[in-house]
Amino acid sequence: MSNELELQELTAGEAQEREGLADWRVLRGRLHATFRTGSMVRGAELVERVVAAAEALDHHPDIDLRYFRVHLVLVTHRNGSLTEADVALARHISAIAAELGIPAAPAEPLEVDIAIDALDIPAVLPFWQAVLGYRPVSEVGPGGEPDALEHRSALGPYVWFQQMDAPRPQRNRIHLDVEVPHDQAEARVAAALAAGGRLLTDRWAPSYWVLADPEGNEACICTWQGRDTAAQSPD
Known part of the structure; x- marks a missing residue:
């Protein structure tokens, strides 16, 4: 090759x-x-x-x-x-x-990202960089500034910052993006709902489903599918 x-x-x-x-x-x-x-x-x-x-x-x-x-x-x-x-x-x-003779377990791989909603990403990101000891990644936001952080040895979860247009005091501002194998996503969503969760929207499925626990804390079940046309995370 x-x-x-x-x-x-x-x-x-x-x-x-x-x-x-x-x-x-x-x-x-x-x-x-x-x-x-x-x-x-x-x-x-x-x-x-x-x-x-x-x-x-x-x-x-x-x-x-x-x-x-x-x-x-x-x-x-x-x-x-x-x-x-x-x-x-x-x-x-x-x-x-x-x-x-070692079997694979294709349902087990998992990626967990932390998403932080922010009104002023350049002001917020340095705090999390200092707290975590992370470094900015090469991706940049609309203003040309970094909008994500990563562990220097890829040992911790990826942290990215989602631009907010206005404060949302009645909604949590930090959530988990849980990326699972594409053929496991619907089962994972079903399990979360059976465990007392709520489906907030499946508008962007199969790219991601937005769920909430019984107290309203949110998480997204994500896959690679549909990422060419879907947004990366809900508003």
């Missing part, structure tokens, strides 16, 4: 529809997979094989090794997007796991 083809950017939909990626789910522009190893030894064996494959392809995943599972995340770091290189490595990793 040529370097030019390897770096060809893919949309979330294009990546998710590639053959050989049944173990993988797109969350917030990255490919995620969880493998249930059942032990640290088996996990270390999987990681060792994955590292060797990554070195051979000169393309490297983020790896989280726990006692009972291994979680991997793929994105092409040089351009911050999904590419054919990520698809190729994902297929290699799935083949290694299958050879080792």
Whole structure:
């Protein structure tokens, strides 16, 4: 595969529809997979094989090794997007796991972002940057200023700031965006409703559903679907 083809950017939909990626789910522009190893030894064996494959392809995943599972995340770091290189490595990793008899758990990947509504984002963002020890990301808001923060080692949740047009004193100003595999979203919404939650709107589904707990605290169940045309978060 040529370097030019390897770096060809893919949309979330294009990546998710590639053959050989049944173990993988797109969350917030990255490919995620969880493998249930059942032990640290088996996990270390999987990681060792994955590292060797990554070195051979000169393309490297983020790896989280726990006692009972291994979680991997793929994105092409040089351009911050999904590419054919990520698809190729994902297929290699799935083949290694299958050879080792380690099953995937495609319903488990999860991304949780914190969304903060603000009237003056440039005034609010530095406070949260200082409190969290985060750094601004390259994304910028309408005024050309950063509108999101990230952990320096990608170990904490992403924090982004949503522009408000007017104060909303009767509504919470911080909510969670919970991005789940696209084929799990409706079940997650149903479970939240069965647990006493309320559906505030599904206007933007399947990009996201806006829910509230019994006291009105809000959360969004999100997927990659519809992001080309839908807004990123409700007003």
